[in-house]
Amino acid sequence: MHRYILKRLILLIPVILGATLIIFFIMSLAKGDPGSVILGQAGTEETITKLNESLGYYDPFFVRYFRYIKGLFMDFDFGYSWKTGLPVANEISKRLPVTLTLASVGVFTASFIGIPLGILTATKQFTLLDDIPTAIAMIFAATPIFWLGMLLVLIFSLWLGWLPTFGSTSWKNFILPMTSIGLCYGARQMRYTRSSMLESIREDYVRTARAKGAQEKTVIWKHALRNALLPVVTVMGNEFGALCGGSAVIENLFAIPGIGSYIVQGINFRDVPVVTGCVVVVAILYSCVTLVVDLTYAFIDPRTKAKFTK
């Protein structure tokens, strides 16, 4: 097991190299230079060129790329923001806990809503307890998350005045974003859980467990669910990773300063160190999450655990 974990951690290096190369390449294709954006209307051709030169913008692609990689691996240096001149690592370290909090509570809420409802609809298939939650889940799965967020703000902040409209300093600030993410992602998880459970409860071992006189609760929660959870855990991991880097819309809507909004700012300003630094962090997070998901399989599925211990 330890060797497996070490192997996966070492595999992070090519992942980071690949992700940074792709980002550098894409940013080099995007039109617009940082000098023009930073100086704006105050910029002349001379000052724009001078600023771009000082940022190393005109250096050849691979010179810039290897300079960045060297700083990253040798000094853990994410570089300095072209817009603010401040270390990217400092800014990321402030925003990362906020993003992790948002992603964690979001995925937790989605699972809290989705998994029990998925079990319910699977065990009560072809009844109203299946039809109604499934229909509602389809609506939420199709609802854009930012639209739902705005609706929740309108109702709970503006009309009822129960919750704050923006910010990230108190636990109350996370209720509405958590609910938006929970409802939209929970709908998806409910669908996956339902589908997976329907397969699982038709398996022979479940029929055997019932024949042996096990209680229905034990059959569902101990036998059927354990197997049904495997794809659901994968989806949860993907959602967590997606929220780490892709929650810019939610972050902007609720004025939560996370990694997602930082990436968008970096793209708008053609701030390559910011975008690359954030992508490296998200890539590491995503890899760690998939590692945790794989280890969770071992916890859930004894067959996978046996394979690890072999």
Place this chain on the structure above:
Amino acid sequence: MISRCKRTVAILLCCLMLASLTACGGSSSSVSTSEPTGPSRTDLNVAARALASLDPQVSTQANDVQFYRQVYEGLVKVDQYGNVEPRIAESWEQSADGMVYTFKINPNIKFHNGDKLTADDCVFSIERSAEHNIMNAYNRDIVSVSSPDDNVVEIRLSAPNSAFMFNIFQIPIVSRRAVEEMGESFAAKVNGAGTGPYEVVEYDPNVKIVLKKFADYYRPTGNIETVNINTIEEASTRLVAFEAGDLDFVDVPPSNWKTIKSNSNYKTWEQETSRVTRFVLRTYVNQKGESAVMANKNIRLALAHALNKQAIIDVAVDGLGVPADVICNPKYVKGSSAEGVTIYEYNPEKSKQLLAEAGFPNGVDVGTIIVPNQYNQPSIAQVMHAMLEDVGIRAILDQTDATTGSARAKVGDFGCMYITTSTMVGHLSSFLTRLVHTSALGTQVAKYNSPELDKLVEAGNAATTEEEMMHNYNQITKYIGDACIEIPVFYVTTAYASDPGLDAPTTVDYYYYADWKWN
């Protein structure tokens, strides 16, 4: 039993009477006292986008400058009409040749860290600005800065510059000691390096910045003691926060203006600005070798006459604009004048006639129009597109992000037109060099490339009298108007809403919390 009921009813009635007597007592304020009543509040809650840096010489983005103006000051201040007021410098003199400026510093000014401001801090700040590319537009004419004594700053220029006072206003003065002692952290931590009416007491640019009124400020200010600047990037979120009562003042997006204006719980007003939305036409062969349909002046004139500017304002920006006839708003930009400038009235029939004279009686395909995805430009583009279609000018709208649009526009990577909304504040000289002079051809979209314009710009910039400056700049605006390469459409009007108890004067460019007060 009955007597117990009667007793209960009597007690209840007594309680009701007592309650009604208390309610009729009125509030304490209606009782006359000898003490005057002060404002209900001394704090202010506003919102802004994230601040780039606490170093005022690192950014010239409007959002950042709005903050810097509260905390830092320059030697002088230039108001929205271009009038110069004393600030750190209490008086100044200009040499006869216009190349030497001598400023006498106010000896009573302190920095927020308690240090007394001296001429050395001014020299340090102006020299430091030369190290920042961002400040280059304002200090490139400065050859040397010196302080003959503690209260005098002398600045020598390479050539006379009619915009010098506006330029020196843009360079904030900071404490030398704070910069040298703090090093890199000067930009990221509370530095006490400003002299403005407010000092920073809490700084978390991603969450909130708290300003407190500076006790030793040397000029009179309003009654707002604390300003909480909450970081909210999204305009719609700011508006919701205002409606929920979390903010006291907000700029209202055009799409929400009618709703907010009709709400009598808010104080609302419109502020004309110098931001101008204009259409820039391509008349030259671009880097790809593509010729320009707009090189034909009759087609350009046809396009100009096809535009109903008031209709564009009414439909695309909900009435928040004033039709523009010159590039820079003559009300606010010193040196700008509409005198003698050709005005193109809305006349679709004349448009069609001009197209026919140009050899296109059945209309013409003019290629792409770049529409940056900012402000209300997509809506403006759609309204304008419909007007052009009506007269037979057929174009394709190409919507893109602002940075890409700007980069493409500078190399002429479009067929017909680039839509832009830019801020033109202060002195015309600041913009004309970039707009029309051949030295800035690489960054221009219109690319006039005219020696005649170059001479007018240089003469206007070097003018030592206002008449001379106005004459030269007027010739430039007339040239631009006659050429019909850049068509000014409207000056943007910004809509604001505030708590009804707040008196918050705004200006064409920035507002100052020191001028605000609670009633």
